[in-house]
Amino acid sequence: MLRFTYYQQLEEMDCGAACLRMVARHYGRYYNLEHFRERTRISREGVSLLGISEGAESVGFQTLGLPVSLEQLENEIPLPCILPWNEEHFVVLYRARKGRFYIADPDPAIGKREIGEQEMIRHWATQQNADGSFSGNVLVLETTPDFFAKDREGIDKSSWKYILDYFRNYSILLWQFVAGLVLASILQILLPFLLKNMVDFGIVHDDFDFIKLVVLAQGILLLSTTALVALRRYTMLHIGGRVNVSLVSDYIRKLTRLPLEFFDSRSRGDLLQRINDHERLQNFLTGPTLIRVFSIFNFLAFAVVLALWSTALFVIFIIGMALNILWVSWLEGRKRDLDFKFFEQSAAGKEQLMEIIDGMQEIKQGNAARQKRWAWERQRAGLYRTRLKLSNIDQWQRTGGTAINQLKNLIITLVAAKAVLEGDLTLGTLVAIHYILAQLDSPIDDFTEFARGFRESLISLERMNEIHNKADEEDESHRLSTIPGDGSLELNNVGFHYNLPNAPQVLKGLTAVIPAGKTTAIVGSSGSGKSTLLKLLQGFYQPTEGEILLGGTNLATIDKRYWRSVCGVVSQDGYIFSDTIARNIAFGEAYVDQDRLLRAVKITQIERFIDSLPKGYATVVGEGGVGLSKGQQQRLLIARALYHQPKYLFLDEATTGLNAFTEVTIMDDLFDYMQDATIVIVAHRHSTFERADHIIVINEGVIVEQGTHKELMGARSNYFRLVRNQTLLGN
Ligand SMILES: Nc1ncnc2c1ncn2[C@@H]1O[C@H](COP(=O)(O)OP(=O)(O)OP(=O)(O)O)[C@@H](O)[C@H]1O
Numbered sequence: 115m116l117r118f119t120y121y122q123q124l125e126e127m128d129c130g131a132a133c134l135r136m137v138a139r140h141y142g143r144y145y146n147l148e149h150f151r152e153r154t155r156i157s158r159e160g161v162s163l164l165g166i167s168e169g170a171e172s173v174g175f176q177t178l179g180l181p182v183s184l185e186q187l188e189n190e191i192p193l194p195c196i197l198p199w200n201e202e203h204f205v206v207l208y209r210a211r212k213g214r215f216y217i218a219d220p221d222p223a224i225g226k227r228e229i230g231e232q233e234m235i236r237h238w239a240t241q242q243n244a245d246g247s248f249s250g251n252v253l254v255l256e257t258t259p260d261f262f263a264k265d266r267e268g269i270d271k272s273s274w275k276y277i278l279d280y281f282r283n284y285s286i287l288l289w290q291f292v293a294g295l296v297l298a299s300i301l302q303i304l305l306p307f308l309l310k311n312m313v314d315f316g317i318v319h320d321d322f323d324f325i326k327l328v329v330l331a332q333g334i335l336l337l338s339t340t341a342l343v344a345l346r347r348y349t350m351l352h353i354g355g356r357v358n359v360s361l362v363s364d365y366i367r368k369l370t371r372l373p374l375e376f377f378d379s380r381s382r383g384d385l386l387q388r389i390n391d392h393e394r395l396q397n398f399l400t401g402p403t404l405i406r407v408f409s410i411f412n413f414l415a416f417a418v419v420l421a422l423w424s425t426a427l428f429v430i431f432i433i434g435m436a437l438n439i440l441w442v443s444w445l446e447g448r449k450r451d452l453d454f455k456f457f458e459q460s461a462a463g464k465e466q467l468m469e470i471i472d473g474m475q476e477i478k479q480g481n482a483a484r485q486k487r488w489a490w491e492r493q494r495a496g497l498y499r500t501r502l503k504l505s506n507i508d509q510w511q512r513t514g515g516t517a518i519n520q521l522k523n524l525i526i527t528l529v530a531a532k533a534v535l536e537g538d539l540t541l542g543t544l545v546a547i548h549y550i551l552a553q554l555d556s557p558i559d560d561f562t563e564f565a566r567g568f569r570e571s572l573i574s575l576e577r578m579n580e581i582h583n584k585a586d587e588e589d590e591s592h593r594l595s596t597i598p599g600d601g602s603l604e605l606n607n608v609g610f611h612y613n614l615p616n617a618p619q620v621l622k623g624l625t626a627v628i629p630a631g632k633t634t635a636i637v638g639s640s641g642s643g644k645s646t647l648l649k650l651l652q653g654f655y656q657p658t659e660g661e662i663l664l665g666g667t668n669l670a671t672i673d674k675r676y677w678r679s680v681c682g683v684v685s686q687d688g689y690i691f692s693d694t695i696a697r698n699i700a701f702g703e704a705y706v707d708q709d710r711l712l713r714a715v716k717i718t719q720i721e722r723f724i725d726s727l728p729k730g731y732a733t734v735v736g737e738g739g740v741g742l743s744k745g746q747q748q749r750l751l752i753a754r755a756l757y758h759q760p761k762y763l764f765l766d767e768a769t770t771g772l773n774a775f776t777e778v779t780i781m782d783d784l785f786d787y788m789q790d791a792t793i794v795i796v797a798h799r800h801s802t803f804e805r806a807d808h809i810i811v812i813n814e815g816v817i818v819e820q821g822t823h824k825e826l827m828g829a830r831s832n833y834f835r836l837v838r839n840q841t842l843l844g845n
Pocket of ligand 1: 378612614620638639640641642643644645646647
């Protein structure tokens with residue numbers, strides 16, 4: 115059968131990216147999953163045929179999406195091609211011949227398989243033609259010279275290097291560890307020789323003193339090996355703990371360096387599950403599994419001893435061992451897919467649980483408790499079934515392995531006993547061989563464990579690398595750490611759409627100036643793109659067209675950390691951390707400046723509320739702490755922004771939870787306090803925005819008007835209507 119390299123998806127929505135990997139690999143190019151994941155513009159909902167075609171073209175494929183009949187698919191379409199499957203999934207068709215179709219399904223539970231026409235029709239066809247034939251869609255991919263000109267990237271092996279780098283700091287300890295292992299193995303190999311001599315000289319010649327000497331030597335050897343094993347454990351435990359912390363902390367650091375865009379397309383379950391990956395890999399590298407590989411060294415050494423004593427026995431031993439390895443590896447391959455499925459199911463389960471906890475109020479209110487619980491139970495049942503299948507295979511692996519091993523031992527005993535009778539082997543050698551056989555049992559188990567650990571680690575490594583290979587938000591060239599020019603912000607024909615399949619244009623051709631040291635209000639109907647514009651101004655997203663200038667310099671060239679340090683932000687979905695009120699306000703600073711803190715809480719009028727709490731500023735709020743009303747939360751968030759005395763303040767509907775009177779007084783004090791700052795407010799209430807020096811009116815992502823309140827009211831257009839409607843409604 116045609117060789118076709120298969121790659122599986124890591125999650126359901128990765129199927130398009132995994133298909134592209136397979137096709138690229140078929141033409142001799144290796145790309146990691148993450149490469150395509152980005153380029154297929156994947157979102158939480160998965161990927162579309164359009165996204166896949168974009169991803170394919172980014173690496174130099176020429177693509178064509180078209181409907182074809184089953185017959186055309188078999189005879190005319192260049193393979194491999196990508197097919198939509200069951201209307202929600204994608205697979206690769208890599209061969210079609212005489213009514214048989216060879217499919218590579220990225221879903222690890224299905225994998226590569228051969229199917230007939232009926233099954234093809236069931237999964238792929240979307241319509242029946244007038245002549246009775248069936249047709250469906252296909253994405254044809256053909257290489258261009260560009261495809262072969264692109265650099266190779268993301269070779270898997272480099273990833274091991276990256277992990278092993280964590281161990282560099284411990285090189286001395288590691289050398290000690292390896293030396294200990296080698297010594298322990300040599301000592302163990304000496305034991306059968308001692309045994310042989312004890313029988314052949316001590317027992318046969320009735321020399322009890324000699325026997326005593328040999329037993330003493332054995333005792334010393336056993337003690338030394340035990341001490342070495344203990345030392346080995348200690349070393350690995352010591353290194354393991356530290357490496358684990360570094361691995362996970364690097365992962366968290368990496369997450370905080372990734373652009374916000376990355377989180378738009380990831381579920382929390384997925385991100386948390388990856389922490390398990392780090393732990394799994396660390397366990398493999400420092401736990402008992404890797405130590406086991408050294409018992410293979412013992413294993414080989416004993417095999418050599420056996421070969422020295424008898425070639426026949428050695429051959430039987432090798433055959434037995436080979437059968438065992440074949441058996442274990444064969445079943446290991448079958449476990450791989452299940453293990454992947456188990457991993458995915460665990461991540462999905464985690465996500466479901468978090469959703470139940472987060473959405474508790476809605477679940478209760480919507481009477482959806484049972485429905486949600488059942489959904490979780492169903493998912494759990496799937497997980498249980500997968501685990502059951504896995505342990506079944508495990509069981510077969512162990513039982514079969516033991517049976518092969520025992521049979522091999524029996525044959526060796528028989529042959530060795532015969533050799534003793536015929537005088538080819540001494541009695542001592544027979545005893546020593548028995549000792550060796552007993553010693554060899556555990557290395558065989560160890561090999562199974564090692565094979566499993568290795569396979570699991572490869573999966574984990576792949577997932578980890580996906581994150582670690584992603585580009586950071588900040589790149590070396592973004593280095594300007596000062597505010598250039600007059601510090602005004604200028605929108606220069608700015609357009610933007612989110613990085614999702616078929617994402618609509620949210621902002622279109624925005625051109626405006628946000629003068630420095632003044633207050634600018636952005637107003638417009640819901641969904642018109644106001645919050646998106648604020649995120650662009652903060653540098654969380656880059657405009658997809660045009661540019662944003664800060665004092666005449668492109669905002670993208672300003673160091674992001676610096677820029678954010680001079681910006682204060684209160685967004686609609688601001689987060690209150692599970693910490694004290696004081697630390698929530700002085701967020702990000704090691705010490706709380708009392709003066710600034712008091713000033714900030716005074717302006718935001720939460721002083722009275724904080725004083726009413728038994729622990730005052732030391733009260734823990736946020737998750738697991740004292741609950742806060744929406745208005746209290748918003749005031750706390752404004753206090754946080756003011757505490758840092760920013761040069762630029764972005765308020766995104768920061769006062770919607772407050773009554774009109776409180777809002778006006780807070781804003782009055784805030785404007786007073788922030789006289790020199792550049793303030794940008796997004797607000798719905800006209801009482802908030804009408805005092806701004808400059809007002810920009812946005813509608814459906816386009817600036818429809820701008821000017822002062824007076825000018826805009828005079829124009830009697832959009833702004834006028836907005837204010838008038840609010841006044842009529844008594845807002
Ligand atoms: N993270 C995101 N991913 C994809 N689309 C988004 C994202 N955030 C916002 N959008 C889309 O962008 C458009 C503009 O949203 P935005 O939040 O900027 O509007 P807004 O004017 O601030 O609305 P509101 O006044 O209701 O807060 C909406 O159609 C929304 O669906």
